[in-house]
Amino acid sequence: MYLYKIKPIMIAFWFRRDLRIEDNAALYHALKTGQEVMPVFIFDSYILDKLPRNDGRVQFIHNVIADLSEKLAEMGSHLQAFYGNPVTIWQQIAAKMPITALYTNHDYEPYPQQRDAEIAGFLAEKNITFHTYKDHVIFEKAEILSNEGKPYTVFTPYSRKWKASLNDAHLESYPTEKYFSHFAPKNASFASIPSLAEMGFEQTNMPFPSLIPDEKIIRKYHETRDFPAQKGTTRLGLHLRFGTISIRKLAKIALSQNETYLNELIWRDFYAQVLWNFPHVVGNAFKKEYDKIEWENDKEMFQKWSEGKTGYPLVDAGMRELNSTGYMHNRVRMLVASFLCKHLLIDWRWGEAYFAEKLLDFELASNNGGWQWAAGSGCDAAPYFRIFSPEAQVEKFDKQFQYVRKWVPEYGTPAYTRPIVEHKWARERCLATYKKALKMD
Ligand SMILES: Cc1cc2nc3c(=O)[nH]c(=O)nc-3n(C[C@H](O)[C@H](O)[C@H](O)COP(=O)(O)OP(=O)(O)OC[C@H]3O[C@@H](n4cnc5c(N)ncnc54)[C@H](O)[C@@H]3O)c2cc1C
Numbered sequence: 312m313y314l315y316k317i318k319p320i321m322i323a324f325w326f327r328r329d330l331r332i333e334d335n336a337a338l339y340h341a342l343k344t345g346q347e348v349m350p351v352f353i354f355d356s357y358i359l360d361k362l363p364r365n366d367g368r369v370q371f372i373h374n375v376i377a378d379l380s381e382k383l384a385e386m387g388s389h390l391q392a393f394y395g396n397p398v399t400i401w402q403q404i405a406a407k408m409p410i411t412a413l414y415t416n417h418d419y420e421p422y423p424q425q426r427d428a429e430i431a432g433f434l435a436e437k438n439i440t441f442h443t444y445k446d447h448v449i450f451e452k453a454e455i456l457s458n459e460g461k462p463y464t465v466f467t468p469y470s471r472k473w474k475a476s477l478n479d480a481h482l483e484s485y486p487t488e489k490y491f492s493h494f495a496p497k498n499a500s501f502a503s504i505p506s507l508a509e510m511g512f513e514q515t516n517m518p519f520p521s522l523i524p525d526e527k528i529i530r531k532y533h534e535t536r537d538f539p540a541q542k543g544t545t546r547l548g549l550h551l552r553f554g555t556i557s558i559r560k561l562a563k564i565a566l567s568q569n570e571t572y573l574n575e576l577i578w579r580d581f582y583a584q585v586l587w588n589f590p591h592v593v594g595n596a597f598k599k600e601y602d603k604i605e606w607e608n609d610k611e612m613f614q615k616w617s618e619g620k621t622g623y624p625l626v627d628a629g630m631r632e633l634n635s636t637g638y639m640h641n642r643v644r645m646l647v648a649s650f651l652c653k654h655l656l657i658d659w660r661w662g663e664a665y666f667a668e669k670l671l672d673f674e675l676a677s678n679n680g681g682w683q684w685a686a687g688s689g690c691d692a693a694p695y696f697r698i699f700s701p702e703a704q705v706e707k708f709d710k711q712f713q714y715v716r717k718w719v720p721e722y723g724t725p726a727y728t729r730p731i732v733e734h735k736w737a738r739e740r741c742l743a744t745y746k747k748a749l750k751m752d
Pocket of ligand 1: 639
């Protein structure tokens with residue numbers, strides 16, 4: 312007599328920018344169905360193939376996926392991990408595995424939206440349902456609108472409405488742990504984690520910031536956040552970007568400890584909704600008239616800026632910190648971005664692309680928002696005539712030159728380069744160029 316094993320009904324859960332099993336919205340809903348849940352991760356070749364071979368973020372994701380895989384193995388399950396085009400991979404999974412549904416969390420960027428629509432389309436043809444949830448932000452899409460029903464383009468009224476709309480339920484954790492026994496058992500496995508080398512990447516020794524929120528920093532954040540020489544910000548950007556920490560958990564701490572810190576998390580939601588409601592910001596100025604600016608786009612100047620050789624020590628320190636660690640302090644991001652657009656008259660999109668390649672915490676919405684803020688072209692941006700003086704910025708935020716000396720050791724010696732542009736001259740040139748484009752005369 313033969314015993315035929317009946318394949319159980321199974322649903323799939325797809326990890327993307329939510330790389331944790333705790334407090335994960337879509338994972339919770341998947342596990343709660345009571346069906347077996349097959350966890351999946353895909354190293355998306357469309358995204359990865361464009362990255363430098365020593366990209367620290369790929370190393371980070373690889374480490375995290377290995378940890379997740381271990382955790383799932385301890386529970387008797389198995390993380391199915393792939394490298395390739397997600398559309399093709401879901402076609403293969405749907406052909407091989409008896410899945411009836413796919414659960415995942417929202418992604419607000421243009422490419423993932425188009426990819427998800429394609430996947431949802433072919434799954435529907437196979438009667439496989441596609442379920443998506445909000446997880447990456449506290450409020451998404453059109454959840455926070457003005458009284459006229461319009462998306463906000465100015466931060467302060469947005470943040471007021473955000474705070475007024477918040478209740479305990481928004482910050483409640485999804486208790487996934489109650490249902491961990493619903494992860495599909497290992498016998499359903501058919502893919503394991505590709506190595507970095509198999510995907511064409513090198514190992515990097517880049518140190519990654521800790522995942523544990525430092526509550527001491529959060530409590531004093533309003534006093535310390537502006538000084539790049541201090542450990543005065545949380546460095547959690549990378550973990551928020553890839554969802555190794557839950558935004559609900561962090562916002563809960565922020566709410567009880569420090570309003571200035573909470574406001575920064577609200578900026579993150581703000582820019583995410585700007586991207587969703589005004590997708591033209593990708594590649595275009597939010598305020599269209601700013602696309603008329605006649606940029607100089609001098610390649611040699613851009614090179615000097617990117618290498619931290621402008622002769623302005625705070626700008627140079629920031630760029631060198633970025634190049635060697637994948638991180639730059641927010642104050643300095645604002646200055647180097649303003650310097651590129653306004654002092655050098657180089658298109659903000661060049662700087663945006665450079666940051667996108669280098670920042671470990673790169674997030675399309677916040678990076679685009681930050682660059683358009685600096686260029687003056689974005690939502691609630693710095694006015695065009697506000698041109699930071701790099702010297703005044705050092706005086707304010709690195710008075711003792713501690714940060715500068717850490718990253719630019721030759722500063723103050725004859726070996727240090729002379730300024731590549733003169734501040735007053737560059738300021739006048741910028742004002743004239745912007746005025747011409749914006750027809751301000
Ligand atoms: C030109 C420019 C580019 C930027 N690019 C990015 C980017 O690609 N990714 C990114 O996460 N942030 C970006 N920022 C915002 C900010 O600089 C970083 O979030 C912050 O420096 C990260 O360090 P931290 O984790 O120590 O932040 P903390 O000061 O500890 O803040 C906590 C978290 O709040 C969020 N946050 C803080 N400030 C902002 C802000 N102004 N806008 C949106 N979110 C914010 C981040 O998620 C951050 O991790 C950019 C800012 C500028 C001016």
